[in-house]
Amino acid sequence: MINIALDAMGGDHAPHAIVAGAVEAARAYDNIIVSLVGNPDVIQAELKKHDIAGLKLPIVAASEVIEMDEKPVIAVRTKTDSTLVVGCKMVKRGEAQAFVSAGNTGGALAAGIMHVGRMRGILRPALIGPFPTLKGATLILDMGANADVRPEHIQQFAVMGSLYAQAIFGVEQPSVRILSNGEETGKGNQLVIAAYKLLEQTPGINFAGNIESKDIPTGLADVVVTDGFTGNIFVKTAETTARLMTAVITEEVKKSVIATFGALLAKKSLARVRDRMDDSHYGGAVLLGLAGLLVVAHGRSNPTAIRHAIRVAKQANEQDILGKIQQGIEASASLIASAADDVEI
């Protein structure tokens, strides 16, 4: 039996979409408890809308919510009874095996660092998530946890991302590339150029060089590393453009009468496109590098996205992702140390 704590109050469509997703997950997956963290009255009212007979959906009281526009560190320090803090403390004490939130990402990171703690040897936790490509998915990190990073942080992102891809995708030697403004060696800003040199010397990863943003959607790399500022710009630009293109096409198709008739027949195809591009089944991004499992779902998560975020947390726990990454990081640290020794000799 696994217990997943869920932030019932975080996200654009909280609490109804979150509680609905919890119900979906409790129904869909075996041996699972979903603990709903938040205002008990509000959660109770939402639960009454569902048939939850036989489902394990306990409520854990938390009286505060960290809003999307709050400064993460200050909010986590002052709102000590917020859903983010309460959920993280459950993970820390081993009362929950993971915490899932669609709330303030920066807040989740700050609460995670303060109340769950970093994994041994990790400088900066990073947000890792799958980006849909023509071949399946590419893991991107950092998707937005750290706006400013140093080259050695990106080096650790590469090691963590590589281990995560092995565990999640079952790829033995996942290819790792760094996001840059040109594919040729030597292209990039100062951060990319310095990180590139470190990545070339990092044992245990399959570093394949730079990648331009235009080559990510084709599935050229298993893992793409970048700072959280650039990662955020990349992911949001792609999401928005995809959504906008679908809207523009639907609008154009609807415009003329003859096309409307065509559109009716083509409706199934458009629905399939939406399915293909729908990111809700990807669930959530993991805040990798903490001593416990934190899954951050998209702010605009619907119940399906929440269910999948819970699935991501459940699978990561079953596969002992954190244990594997901890082992890998320690092995890599000693390899990096001896590689550094070799260079000095």
Add this chain to the structure above:
Amino acid sequence: MINIALDAMGGDHAPHAIVAGAVEAARAYDNIIVSLVGNPDVIQAELKKHDIAGLKLPIVAASEVIEMDEKPVIAVRTKTDSTLVVGCKMVKRGEAQAFVSAGNTGGALAAGIMHVGRMRGILRPALIGPFPTLKGATLILDMGANADVRPEHIQQFAVMGSLYAQAIFGVEQPSVRILSNGEETGKGNQLVIAAYKLLEQTPGINFAGNIESKDIPTGLADVVVTDGFTGNIFVKTAETTARLMTAVITEEVKKSVIATFGALLAKKSLARVRDRMDDSHYGGAVLLGLAGLLVVAHGRSNPTAIRHAIRVAKQANEQDILGKIQQGIEASASLIASAADDVEI
């Protein structure tokens, strides 16, 4: 009569698409000479494919080409008879009123700085171009000329972009925003946060705060400033996603027999979508901040894109964009200086 020098050898589809674009432009626009810079034999062979009676398309010999994968500064220094160097020298000597190239962007910047020179008072020239939005277009700079910049460079980009928008769009007080990972004040990496503070204090611009990449396509700002690394990632991600979505939708529509029938009827609508998203009529981005007019067209430019890049150069010359920006920069520099004085008092 205006003389536009055109790099006949630069671009993915050079020389045929470039020469074809030159012929289109010479036919479409009045009082124009398009000087084709490159290998005379190659250009002559291309010109023979067209009916150029009455058109002014002289050839200017240049024996070398700077390839896409060459290091810009070294290439410009060593290939002194390259199309980029020859074209820039024509602008410097006043033999041409502008130079247009679809070749190596970094090379064009390096050749521009070395052989045309910076505009008085400009720290860094930036690549400015229109990004298609639901409302029309937003000007983005820097689209990729400077991978690393300082806050004061971004401040100058804002002043240049604002003056350019006034001249091109006829907007009196164009709104200027800075690309960030969150819309709230205080969001951003260190560069954005520092630049934000400068922008707030910059007289003569209508600074409206941060903008997230997801809000650019809706047309929230007239001008968006960013470093060239982030600008490049943003533009390429949007372009690629838009192209890919169109491909995915076409593929899905073609898949089933019933949908194929629908697709035939909806064909006109899809063609309209392609028209709406087609960036070739935007022509090119201007390397703003040089003492002469340089227009950089997309590497994959077709003849239409080349024609429009020539149009952009012609209009910028007719409207004396450079003169207006030079005046504006000088006025702004004195305002910035007195604003700084005020702060000191």
